[in-house]
Amino acid sequence: MIGSFNFNLQAKITLLTIVSAACIGSSIISPCLPILGKYLNIDKNQISILMSLYLFGYLSGQFFYSVISHKFGYNMALKTGFTIYTLSSILQLISININLVTLLYCTRFLCAFGASSGLICTFAIINQFFNKEDSKKLIALAFISLTFFSYMSMAFGGFITQLYGFKYI
Numbered sequence: 001m002i003g004s005f006n007f008n009l010q011a012k013i014t015l016l017t018i019v020s021a022a023c024i025g026s027s028i029i030s031p032c033l034p035i036l037g038k039y040l041n042i043d044k045n046q047i048s049i050l051m052s053l054y055l056f057g058y059l060s061g062q063f064f065y066s067v068i069s070h071k072f073g074y075n076m077a078l079k080t081g082f083t084i085y086t087l088s089s090i091l092q093l094i095s096i097n098i099n100l101v102t103l104l105y106c107t108r109f110l111c112a113f114g115a116s117s118g119l120i121c122t123f124a125i126i127n128q129f130f131n132k133e134d135s136k137k138l139i140a141l142a143f144i145s146l147t148f149f150s151y152m153s154m155a156f157g158g159f160i161t162q163l164y165g166f167k168y169i
Contacts, residue, residue: 012138012141015122015125015126015138015142016122016138016141016142016145017145018078018118018121018122019118019119019122019123019142019145019146020118020142020145020146020148020149020150021085021115021118022058022112022115022116022118022119023146023149023150023153024149024150024153025054025085025089025111025112025115026051026054026055026058026112026150027149027150027151027153027154027157028153028154028156028157028160028169029050029157029169030051030154030157031154031157031158031161032157032158032161032166032169033047033048033050033051034047035161035166036050036096036166039096039099039166040096040099040101040104041099042101046101049105050104050105050108053105053108053109053112054108054109054111054112055112056109056112057108057109057110057111057112057113057116058112058113058115058116058119059116060109060113060116061081061112061113061114061115061116061117061120062116062119062120064113064116065077065080065081065116065117065120065121066120066124068080068117069117069120069121069124074121074124074125077117077120077121078117078118078121080114080117081113081114081115081116081117081118081121082114082115082117082118083114084110084111084113084114085111085114085115085117086114087110087114088107088108088110088111088113088114089107089111091103091106091107091110092104092107092108092111093167095107096167097167122142123139123142126138126139126142157169
């Protein structure tokens with residue numbers, strides 16, 4: 001264990017941002033779901049599948065990245081996760097533009113699957129590199145960060161949807 005004095009404030013903020021990335025991805029789309037459903041010509045039950053798939057992908061990724069980070073290290077797990085997250089985000093945009101709902105379903109799952117690496121690796125890094133007292137404080141801050149970014153991304157998503165349209169999300 002390394003004392004928290006070796007981690008500067010910027011490193012701690014980076015950890016909290018990484019852990020919150022998946023919350024941003026899941027919540028920012030919420031305000032535009034009805035508009036997205038109309039655009040894709042699907043009903044509210046089909047559009048709600050997007051949130052279910054995202055949450056299932058997030059859960060599945062946690063099991064996967066806990067094994068990968070243990071076996072190959074946090075760096076590899078984070079790189080793999082964020083590569084999957086980035087590629088699936090690009091494919092989500094394409095799927096919306098070409099109106100392909102099946103691809104959108106798959107990419108929402110993969111997006112969450114990739115983003116979950118941030119959660120697993122952040123908590124593992126906190127537990128490994130901080131003493132018990134400091135890790136308790138950082139984990140508490142991580143949960144506050146998760147909640148804060150979740151609500152702020154919904155507000156930001158509504159703002160973007162209102163001003164520019166849902167495709168910019």
